Amino acid sequence: MSPKRGDRAAPPAVGTEYELRFGTSSAADGWEALARQAAANLRRAYDTIRAQPRARQPTERHHRLKGSLATGSWKGQVYERWQYEVTGGGRIWYLVDDDRRTAWITYAGTGHPRETD
16 A cells, blocks of 8 residues: 555664554554554554564463464465454454564454454
């Protein structure tokens, strides 16, 4: 998704940081909904994922998904799928791409992803 006039600018990753990129348009829309609902929590999630996409000590708020949700594919490659709980219901799901040092956001939203129902 290329930025357009009026879009928010994100700083580039430096050093060992990861880029955060949207894997889908719906993830980008969900990100905006989270920004409206819980901007400070979303900023903490952004900083955490960017610095350490794999939680050193997984918590209920930041952990790898389990079972069939533990992996996901992006452009033909399979990656670990992680979750960050932004609010009680709001979630970010992302795939950790070490080769590109990118976290591909596949879901962001103010409610639980359908796959968990």
